[in-house]
Amino acid sequence: MQRTLVRIPIGRIIGWLLLLALVAITVLPFYVMFKTAISGPGTLFQQARSLAPLEPTTLHFERVLGLLSPEATRAAGGTGALIDFPRALRNTVIFTVLVVFGQVFFSSMAAYAFARMRFIGKDLLFYGYLSALMIPNIVLFIPNFILIRDLGWLNTFQGMVAPFVLMTPFAVFFLRQFFLGIPISLEEAARLDGATPFGTFWRIILPISRTPLVTLGILTTITAWNEFFWPFIVARQSDVRVLTVALQSFQSSTPQGAPDWSGLMAATFLSVIPIFILLVVLGRQVIASLQFSGLK
Amino acid sequence: MIRGQLPVAGPHTLTWRSIKKRAFGPEALTAYLFILPSFIGFTTFYAVPAVRAVIISFTEWNLLRAPRNIGLDNYERLLADPLFWNAMKVTGLYVLYNIPIQVVLGLFLAVAMHRLTQSMIIRGVLVLPYLVSNVVIGLAFLWILDPILGTANMLLGWFGIPRQPFIGSPDQALASIAGINIWRHMGFTALLFYAGLQSIPKSLYEAATIDGAGEGRLFLHISLPLLRPVTVFVLVTSVIGSFQIFDTIAVMTQGGPVNATRAIVWYIYENAFQFFRMGYASALSVVLFMILISITILQMRLLQGNRSDME
Known part of the structure; x- marks a missing residue:
């Protein structure tokens, strides 16, 4: 009796751990995008040793959206490469x-x-x-x-x-x-x-x-x-x-040696938001649609 | 005899009148109007260009001067072009890295979801990368895989693994791109397998469990055989899709370093839109088309189409 109680959960626990690990791997890149986008200017080197955001700010979102003056953009880490996000x-x-x-x-x-x-x-x-x-x-x-x-x-x-x-x-x-x-x-x-x-x-x-x-x-x-x-x-x-073409061109015009990662990640993260919204609002229907696309 | 009717017309033979009615009757005319917009789209952007691609492939054409007919020269040149063979090798390797891991992970995720949780949130999260454009994903991974500042090397460092150059090195670039696409597609593949699993009657699992079968047996003797049609679909579409890898390469490596990621569609793109060799690029694309058709037919044969083992 006790043996079966113990035996079944172990397989299930391993299954759950693997499943959650893959979920974590799926989420991580989106988190890194977000973390980089909200970390303060000049923190890129410290960020290489931390998973937490550093000196949180909305500056990068603002400059990508064109809300800051050219001087303020440069001060926040802009490189002159522009993306007219709106x-x-x-x-x-x-x-x-x-x-x-x-x-x-x-x-x-x-x-x-x-x-x-x-x-x-x-x-x-x-x-x-x-x-x-x-x-x-x-x-x-x-x-x-x-x-x-x-x-x-x-x-x-x-x-x-x-x-x-x-x-x-x-x-x-x-x-x-x-x-x-x-x-x-x-x-x-x-x-x-x-x-x-x-x-x-x-x-x-x-x-x-x-x-x-x-x-x-x-x-x-x-x-x-x-x-x-x-x-x-x-x-x-x-x-x-x-957007996709603008993002690619933003990336290729940012300096090769020291790319504007904060700006790039802010722009990419912003471009994903509509998809997040679609998934949250129509989640069930989106998933049903995707399943359907495979079973034609 | 009614005028306009063929002498031997029976109820099942075509008559002039019925042909006329089918071609020009009110129903047919309505049908033509309904079809017209899509027909214009189909002819202009599918049928004519498909034929034109073949015609262009027999010419030398840089778009500045008129196309010059050179017969099969492009095809001869292609066979002697080391970069073409390199592109085939790169593309083949990419498919080999990509498909098995993607299918196995997708299958595992589907079974785990099916047996452990019906959570909509988990399915939604897993499929998220598939909903995001390849450009966004390419940019995010360009940063994550940065050899000095990237998160990937930080995580490897936690486990005492030395820094890796990833896409900066000819040895790792292609595998890195394959890894990114596995990451992007595993959730979607899982969703397709999951839909397949849901269509298997629960009673089969219950009966087998009563007979003492464990999870492993349930998977091997029920799930796997009954998932065959889905597996065929996943394999055929993902192989065809992988052969056409382009966006990630355009954003991350542009075919480099050296020729490590110069896959076939990127090579065609370069020829057509950077060097303006329309004829040569078209010849390459026609060859790609023939390869994809052969692979599809071969896969369908090997996997015996849409039938599952239990039928």
Whole structure:
């Protein structure tokens, strides 16, 4: 009796310890980011021997947000390398909103046609969309860059959103699978009441598809917010560049020998906050969405 | 006989009218309107560029002068290019470091969560790195792995391990990048396995426990075989993803030191957007595409697709 009581917990305790160790390893880099961002100017060398923040201050956040004068910024450890954080944040928000709403809306229209309507070339076109899932980004980025350049769209929002705003193969595929499962009787009833196809789609299909639309919306938001490669190729100018590109450029313009780690960590930490908020507010749905992305 | 109908039309054969209706009837026209925006996106940014990439790969083109047709020269040059073979070696090694550890850790975390705790908070924390951009993670680890001031060397010092150069050294750079990506993806991989575990009926575990099976047996004889479809998905997508490692390299090492982290997509990027060798870069990207397709087919064959062992 006592033996079984002792035997079972040991395995569970080891399991818990390993689990918590991995949780700690997951959290640590975020903590270091935060610790460095709030430690006072000139403490980088002492920080190399301490896990606790030293001389806590909000100076680095303030200077990254552009709230301090150039002199005060220099005094707080700035190196002259600048990141216009509010503007980069605004650009990321515009980019993300355009991509999410455009992609989800236009993909859902196409998905509805593929799920419900009959027309010539439907299967062929659908397999075309599906096979596009297999093409690595870099293959498409070279011709797409040339196209955007020829259109004169380098360093513009339309150039940045163009490849993502009208569809992605995944979005169409994902929503079609869901629409196929909706009972057709609902639409027939709407048609008998004289609704147009678009009316049926807008007033019946979209409202009852809230869950998959939110799931797709969350996945697209995360992807768009973090997108780096494509904006890095087509939009590096400071007035349009998104956060990821601005952070990379901030890093590469800070002096190699003595980088402005406090400023860099303040900026990176600020850029993670929206993701923290998303996770806290929509945690359950975010996790469900991610699980779903694996089980298509 | 009705006009416009084929002479031998039965109920299941196509008639002119039905073809006409399918192609130009009101339903078809509505469908075309619904498809149109996505179709424009698909043709402009997927289908045409995919073909164009192949066409460009047969040319020499620096974007300043008109492209010059050179047939298969780019492909011949690629086979003789030591940097291409170096990129393949670097990428292959990266995948080899990355995948096994990531899958094992993900599997462990999933089983631990499944058997010990259903906590949403733990799942949320573990998946956090996956939600953050690679650029942010690259910058954070650039600081953490700093050879002199970084937290990693401080922690190693606690255990009496001497300072390591990490990404500053050609011997450690690639492993460091792989480590960072393992850190980023293990929680997400765990989430996928966890979802798979949740779909296994609880009664199986209960029955086996009554029969006296311990945790180890439950894992080997129930969880692992039934997780096969998820494992196939995780392996295929993470191998394809790892082959295309770019962001972390762009932020942290730019292919260096020496050629230690010059993985294939970074090498293609350099050729296309730093040296403006569009033809050569396209040829490299077409080769990458063919490699990825072969690996996917091979993996599907070896792992026998979507069937689990119990079926």
